[in-house]
Amino acid sequence: MYSEEHKLYLKKQIIYKWIIIGIQLFFILLFLFLWQILSEKEIINPFIFSSPKRVLETIVKLHKNQTLYNHIGITVYETLISFGIGTILGYFIASILWWWRSLYDIFDPFLTVLNSLPKVALGPIIIIWAGAGINSIILMALFISVIITIIHIYQGFKEVDLIKIRLMKSLGASKFQLYSKLMIPATFPNFISTLKVNISLTLIGVIMGEFLVSKEGIGYLIMYGSQVFNLNLVITGIFLLGIVAAIMYYFVCFIEKRLIKND
Amino acid sequence: MKLLLSIHNLKKNYHTKQGEIKAVEHFSYDMKEGEFVSIVGPSGCGKSTILSILCGLDKKSSGKIIKRENLKIGYMLQQDGLFPWRTILENCYIGLELQNDLTNENKEYVKSLLETYGLKEFMNAYPSSLSGGMRQRVALIRTLATKPDLLLLDEPFSALDAHTRLVVCDDVWNIIKKEHKSAIMVTHDVEEAISCSDQVIVLTERPASIKQIYPIQLTDKTSPIHNRSCKEFSSYYNQIWKDIDFHV
Structure with missing residues (x-):
């Protein structure tokens, strides 16, 4: 059996991994969100830059x-x-x-x-x-x-x-x-x-x-x-x-x- | 005792773009069956070249090498050269595989060697999980697997740390004696040479030729580690050391 210390170490490793994945997901969503918003508000030209929604529709x-x-x-x-x-x-x-x-x-x-x-x-x-x-x-x-x-x-x-x-x-x-x-x-x-x-x-x-x-x-x-x-x-x-x-x-x-x- | 190998006037030159290097010159030696011979000399003097020529990896420039009929030679290097993708057992089979001689009988022989020398439980392990000393023992068993009569050992323990070195040297020596093999060992360690050998050949600077041959006679000669405490040991050591004439 593993000691408490080792269990804690393993737990930390897993938590770290999920934090990384979480941050990665956050960046993807942030990017898509900004892209959609900027495009919808016509801050960037939706005709040239498209938008996540338009891509999905295509x-x-x-x-x-x-x-x-x-x-x-x-x-x-x-x-x-x-x-x-x-x-x-x-x-x-x-x-x-x-x-x-x-x-x-x-x-x-x-x-x-x-x-x-x-x-x-x-x-x-x-x-x-x-x-x-x-x-x-x-x-x-x-x-x-x-x-x-x-x-x-x-x-x-x-x-x-x-x-x-x-x-x-x-x-x-x-x-x-x-x-x-x-x-x-x-x-x-x-x-x-x-x-x-x-x-x-x-x-x-x-x-x-x-x-x-x-x-x-x-x-x-x-x-x-x-x-x-x-x-x-x-x-x-x-x-x-x-x-x-x-x-x-x-x-x-x-x-x-x-x-x-x-x- | 019967003659195993007779080397007469061996000469070897290496050719590179930069020029010609005379590695060995006038090297003659008659080796008897069952002998353990060490070759010592200044570093870079061409000790290893002699072994390479004997096992056919290098061609001699001139001279004569007469081998006993059907003499099988095994070569062992400083680096174990174990294949990381093969298990210990498969590593030991390689020589037999190459010679198309992987019969059941030979397989059993290899397994018995591994068992005798304490590696049985590692048979199916990969080399990466073994210590340096164990790997070197595996390398020896790989060499022994093809049942050579003469072993050529090229600084076999140089890659090991000082303590392991003594123990593995003792092990390997015992294995060689027990299997009734002859051996030529190249080393830069004078103590190692004296403690293992029946004869120590001292070479000159390059081009290497024989400076002196010392038959080692020790009272109560047993295995290498014990031999180091024999009373004649230090006088041999001093003589050979002087002969090699190390300068830094």
């Missing part, structure tokens, strides 16, 4: 004409596809670069250039190559996420403890055994942190792609809203995007918690 409208879930679904779908392909492809290429060290030395400067190049510049080419559709959007997001995945994962391989590599070699490990029994498990935490970076990057890529070319999706909603000067739609789109991004991020965190044990 969501309800989208829900009623059945397009809400389609827009969200298509964006999530594109993100997950690019995220999946980007992660697998990036991991694969990083592994090849690790396996043949000289390949890394050859391609390192190219990777650096590609990484610093603003990928949105490739937009027009991608549209011409892949057509004005979902393929272009996925390709756009891939370009953004895959290079950084390669660099991150490779960096992880490079940072594996030299002592452990020596140990494996002294026990007679083959290169494949070294890869499968040391490199992959040792870089697992690094892999998860790459996923976290990647999910946000992919979403950026998808929205960028949807800005350039699309007929549906949250990016389309925002773009369309701005073109017809319906700021309610634009802000609703941003709001939805925030929720989607947060859910995806927490999903990766959830996986991380389940998979990483002991240390």
